[in-house]
Amino acid sequence: MADERRTRGEAVPGVPALVLAASLFAAGPLHAQTTALGSDQGSGQGFGQGSGQLLGQAADPALAGPLPGGRDPGTFALRASNPALQGGLPRGLSRPGAAARFGARPRTPPQRRTRQPTTAVTRQATQQGVADDLRLRPTVQIPVAGLPDIAAAAPLLRRRTIDPLDPYAPLGIRVGSLTLFPALQQSVGYDSNPDRSIYRRGSLALRSQGELRVESDWSSHSLAGELRGGYFSYPDNRNANRPDGDGAMRLRLDVARDTKVDVEGRYAISTQRAGSPDLNVQVRDRPLVAAYGGTVGVTQAFNRLQVTVAGLVDRQTFENAQLTDGTVLRQDDRNANQFGLRLRTGYEIRPGFTPFVDTLLDTRVHDFAVDQFGLRRDSDGITVRAGSSFEFSRLLTGEVSGGYLARRYADSRLRDITGPVIDGSVTWAATALTSVRLGASTGVIETIVPGASGILTRTAVAELTHDLRRNLRLTLTGTLISNDYQGTSIREQGYSAGVKLDYRLNRWLGVRASYARELLSSTAVGSSYHSDTYLLGVRVNP
Numbered sequence: 001m002a003d004e005r006r007t008r009g010e011a012v013p014g015v016p017a018l019v020l021a022a023s024l025f026a027a028g029p030l031h032a033q034t035t036a037l038g039s040d041q042g043s044g045q046g047f048g049q050g051s052g053q054l055l056g057q058a059a060d061p062a063l064a065g066p067l068p069g070g071r072d073p074g075t076f077a078l079r080a081s082n083p084a085l086q087g088g089l090p091r092g093l094s095r096p097g098a099a100a101r102f103g104a105r106p107r108t109p110p111q112r113r114t115r116q117p118t119t120a121v122t123r124q125a126t127q128q129g130v131a132d133d134l135r136l137r138p139t140v141q142i143p144v145a146g147l148p149d150i151a152a153a154a155p156l157l158r159r160r161t162i163d164p165l166d167p168y169a170p171l172g173i174r175v176g177s178l179t180l181f182p183a184l185q186q187s188v189g190y191d192s193n194p195d196r197s198i199y200r201r202g203s204l205a206l207r208s209q210g211e212l213r214v215e216s217d218w219s220s221h222s223l224a225g226e227l228r229g230g231y232f233s234y235p236d237n238r239n240a241n242r243p244d245g246d247g248a249m250r251l252r253l254d255v256a257r258d259t260k261v262d263v264e265g266r267y268a269i270s271t272q273r274a275g276s277p278d279l280n281v282q283v284r285d286r287p288l289v290a291a292y293g294g295t296v297g298v299t300q301a302f303n304r305l306q307v308t309v310a311g312l313v314d315r316q317t318f319e320n321a322q323l324t325d326g327t328v329l330r331q332d333d334r335n336a337n338q339f340g341l342r343l344r345t346g347y348e349i350r351p352g353f354t355p356f357v358d359t360l361l362d363t364r365v366h367d368f369a370v371d372q373f374g375l376r377r378d379s380d381g382i383t384v385r386a387g388s389s390f391e392f393s394r395l396l397t398g399e400v401s402g403g404y405l406a407r408r409y410a411d412s413r414l415r416d417i418t419g420p421v422i423d424g425s426v427t428w429a430a431t432a433l434t435s436v437r438l439g440a441s442t443g444v445i446e447t448i449v450p451g452a453s454g455i456l457t458r459t460a461v462a463e464l465t466h467d468l469r470r471n472l473r474l475t476l477t478g479t480l481i482s483n484d485y486q487g488t489s490i491r492e493q494g495y496s497a498g499v500k501l502d503y504r505l506n507r508w509l510g511v512r513a514s515y516a517r518e519l520l521s522s523t524a525v526g527s528s529y530h531s532d533t534y535l536l537g538v539r540v541n542p
Contacts, residue, residue, distance in 0.1 A: 168471045168504040170541035172215075178223065181213040185512065187537025194232070194240035196518070197275040198526050203236035207535055214249065225249030229269070242271040242286045258301040262310070267292040272321070277449050277490055277524045279321060279329075287319040287331065297342070304348040312340035312362070316446070333371040334448055338364045352391035358401065359384050364446070373450050375414060381407035381444070383421060398426035398438075407444055407454065414453035415487045417444055422458075433467040452485040475500040481520070492527070494520035502539070510539045 172179040187207040193200045209230035216223040229245035248266040255261055271286035272279055279287075297310025315338070318331040339362065346356030360383040370376055387401025401424060407417040421442035428436045439461045444454045464476040476499055483492035498516035505511070512535075519530040 168507055168510075170507050173542065177217050179215045179217065181211075181215070181541070183211040183213075183539060183541050185209040185211075185537050185539040187512070187514075187535040189533065189535035189537075191232075191234065191531060191533045193529060193531035194234045194237050195275075196273040196520075196529050196531060198529055200529075200531075201237055203234040203240070205533065205535065206233040206235070207231075207537065208233070220254045222252040223249070239285055243269055243288070244271070245269045260299050262295070262297045262299065264295040265292075266294070272318075273529075275527045275529060277485070277522070277527055278447055280524075280526075281321075281329065282324045283329075284322045284324055287321045289316070289318055291316045293338070306346045306348070306354070306356075308342070308344040308346075310342045310344075312338070312342065314338040314340075330372070331448075333366065333368045334446060335367045336364050336377075336446060338362055346389070353388065354390075355386075355388040356401075357384075357386050358403075371448055373448070376409070376411040377414070377446065377448075377453075378410040379407050379454075381405065385421060385423065387424065395429045396426070398424065400424035400426065405442070405444070409453050417454050417456055417486050419456055435465050437461075437463040437465075447485060449485055449488060449490065452488045452490070454486055456484045456486055458482045471504040473502045473504075475502070490522065490524050492520060492522040492524075494518070508541045510541070512537050512539050 170181055170183075172181045174180075185207070187205075187209070189205045189207070190202065191205040192202045194203050194205070195201065207230060209228070211229075212227045214223060214225050214227075225248055227245075227247035227249070229243070229247075231243045232241060234240045246266075246268040248264060251263040253261040253263070268291045270289050272283075272289060273286065274281075274283050291314065293312065293314030295310055295312045297308055299306060299308040301307075316334075316336055318334045320331055321329040323329060340360055341362075342358065342360045344356055344358045346354045348354045361381075362383075363378075363380045365378055369378070383403060383405040385401040385403030387399060389399040391397045402420065402422050405417070405419060405421050409416065419442075422440050423442060425439040426437070428438075430436055441459050442457070444456055447455050459482075460480045462478045466474050468474055477497065479496045481492070481494045481496075483490075485491070496516060496518045498514060500512060500514040503511045514533075514535045516533045517531070518533075520528055522528050
């Protein structure tokens, strides 16, 4: 042991070979020698230098931690128990009997590896499959990188809205952002007086009718309206065949938060009855009367104050009448255009209650300055009304107004028309099954009766609807009419009453039965009449 601590210059010639061989064999897997190497700093350093020369590597004392590939000098003593370190010694030092000659305990030589330990361990960890238990591994969702493109995304499926309170209501037809509610009805029945004249002549009645209701589903603007048209056919009295119809479409454009534009188009088609004072002759067919027009208005809100300015344009045309002897009675002198300007100012006192003042200025211009009797029937009018729109708990909604009208004619022989006006419409939801609608209107319509400047007409309507069952509805209607021919003694009073029963088999098919009675009493000779109409038909809502 003393010779091991000497330097090379002081060693005795011939002894270094023996010392080197003893040092190599002393590095075997002996527990006592491992303990001694771990406690003797000087011998550890000398062993490290010698082993580095034998393995062909330079040992750097400045390196901290184990060397790559398990070649740490401090772990060579554990080579027998570390499989990754076996096979690192020269073949000649691991043969049996070599350790016995130096007094070491014989051991079983380790199995020789075919590749380097580092490569084997690395490939085993990276290439060999690992059996995972899915129950012990949580599912991790891959995070979304970026937002989806809304413009390129597929459109959402829009379902039809279903009214939960009316399981038999039609679903309509979806066209883009509009919903169309068409309806077709074919009825057959009997009419006791198709001509609506003093001479009653009953006939079988066939009624064909079509309707279209439009509703929009827009985020800001709105489009809604109803169009109706029908035709009465009387096989036993073909001269009484006639069409009828009416409708209106309303468009609201929300220009800004406090500004909106309202556009409305309207039309009405009817016929003249043979006993009308404007005809006062027997005609072969019933002449058509068509009225159509539009309104464009702007509403500006100043906090609770609302101001509306609107322009109105309407036209009314009359078809020439063909008499029973074949001659033609011209009526184109009755065609006229009406232009109007409306100013309405309302103030919302509280939500659902807005009093207003409405002023309408209009002028009527005929196609011919002078009619067939030599009268100039152009006129100017003004109507001033005051009222309020209201909504109380959604049970009572509507608008009621009253005022005064005045109309002055271009011909001094025609008397001016003045009088009070009452207009309004009220809907009352009495119960979940019963609703009541009331309405009234006042206006002046044109006439060609000699000496009469116009007809001051007043109308009142009432409608009661009650659901007897979920698919069985009863409707009662009533109308009162009063016509006053200004400047003459002609007065007309009349009413109409009806009942309808709708039985809906499903959402698109139903059966309707109706009865209507009309009565008109007039001071003009041969102008009064009354009639009864019975109809039974099938109604289809595609």
